Amino acid sequence: MNGTPVALHLPPEALQYLEHVRVEKRLAARTLTLYTLDLQRLAAMAAGVDLPLLRLTSAHIRRFVAQMHAGGRSGRGIALILSGWRGFYTWAARQGLVPHNPVQDVRAPKAPKPLPKALPVDEAVRLSEHQETGADPWLEARDAAIVELLYGCGLRVGELVGLDVAPSPAAHQQGRGWVDLQAGEAHVFGKGSKRRSVPVGRAAAAAL
Structure with missing residues (x-):
């Protein structure tokens, strides 16, 4: 050849x-x-x-x-x-040399997914204290609550955006999570629709 x-x-x-x-x-x-x-x-x-x-x-x-x-x-x-x-x-x-392809349905092992890196404490503090001069106060309050919940409660973004601000029948029926400020807990639905409870600290409760 x-x-x-x-x-x-x-x-x-x-x-x-x-x-x-x-x-x-x-x-x-x-x-x-x-x-x-x-x-x-x-x-x-x-x-x-x-x-x-x-x-x-x-x-x-x-x-x-x-x-x-x-x-x-x-x-x-x-x-x-x-x-x-x-x-x-x-x-x-x-070419008619084999009746079928023996490799057709064989797959390689999946590569392990690296764990996400946690945000260092000093960077998390700077993020939580960041303010935009002249920004809408409502948006500033919303963003502060998002940061406090994400970092303080260890939530995934998908869990955070699925939270209601209070328990309700609709939250249960629609498979959504909710925040129970009186109990100091957030009930979130993670992967596989599994529910878990996480503590809500004072900073996150105050931001909410």
Whole structure:
């Protein structure tokens, strides 16, 4: 294959696929190298279970995904590898070499979501004390109450905007939260419509 990276230990069908994508898709040399490396990885794993590429099933692909994940490869990296494998089997299915694509319904592990960073105390104080000269006093009061509730009660923005200022039958029926100033609590609905109660401090109560 002229211009194609050396593809060691690959079966004929994999070499045919690489030639196909090189000619039909006119891939850049770097991209073609990545395709080749992905297929070499797949061929090595297939050899580990003593099966040719065209005999692998979805169960084998899922096992390979688990092995890569346990080896420290990221979910994003695995997703890119699966994309390369999926393309090969899509081509193989069109050629009548496999009855279906074993990678079609296999997904990479989800990447962990980083926890949000808390606002430092000194910045929170500056935010709560910030005032706009000449601003509407009502809006200033509203914004102060928002900041005090968010920071003082540890609320998410979605929980805050779903709060009523007092308990009511409508709040219960519509799945909204409410503030009970007499009890010093805010009843909020979070993720999964789960209700939780959080204390409302004196600063937040005064701002409200």
